[in-house]
Amino acid sequence: MRTVNHGIDRVRAIFDEESLVTDAGLILIATLVARLGLESLIDTTVRLVDRVGGARPGRKVLTPVHAMVSGAGCIEDTNRLLAGSTGSMLGHRVMAPSTLGTFLRAFTFGHVRQLEAVSARPSNGPGAWMLARPGR
Numbered sequence: 001m002r003t004v005n006h007g008i009d010r011v012r013a014i015f016d017e018e019s020l021v022t023d024a025g026l027i028l029i030a031t032l033v034a035r036l037g038l039e040s041l042i043d044t045t046v047r048l049v050d051r052v053g054g055a056r057p058g059r060k061v062l063t064p065v066h067a068m069v070s071g072a073g074c075i076e077d078t079n080r081l082l083a084g085s086t087g088s089m090l091g092h093r094v095m096a097p098s099t100l101g102t103f104l105r106a107f108t109f110g111h112v113r114q115l116e117a118v119s120a121r122p123s124n125g126p127g128a129w130m131l132a133r134p135g136r
Contacts, residue, residue, distance in 0.1 A: 025069070025070075026066060026069060026070055026086065026089065026090065027089055029066060029069050030066070030089055030090045030091050033062060033090075033091065034091045038058065038062065038118070039058035039059060039062055039091070039092050040058060041058070041118055041121060042057050042058035042061050042062070042115070042118050043056065043057060043058040045114050045115075045117055045118045045121075046058075046061070046111060046114045046115055046118065047111075047114065048103075048106050048107075048111060051106040052102060052105075052106060053099065053102035053103040053105070053106045054103070054106050057103070058092065059092040059093050059094075059095055060095050060099065060100060060103040061115065062090070062092050063078050063081065063092070063094050063095045063100060064078055064100060066081055066090055066094075067080060067081055070086075075097045075100050075101055075104075076097050078094065078095070078096075078097050078100060079097065081094040082094055
């Protein structure tokens, strides 16, 4: 994958390995996640203060979400995001399965409700949540 001018609208995916073609659709999801600012929204909404594995929840939520979109069936399958240039295209650091397990064990019912609040926000938000290209 090559980037031109480091803008997500200028990313061009080039696949030179057959096994990576099935995950090419992730670029659409990664673009949507970036435009909605979901990683930072999750970081500010989901508060796992003083809990083991609670730092940077945005990337820890997005890693299994992207993995599930690409066909993962369990936490261990998040390693598929490290194949080729897939991880660099997602816009966040792909977290290791062991880190995700620690993170998920830190959740309580209240944390699940915080994450639920994040899922409602982009669809109910004001004009700032429009999917317009940056700079418009």
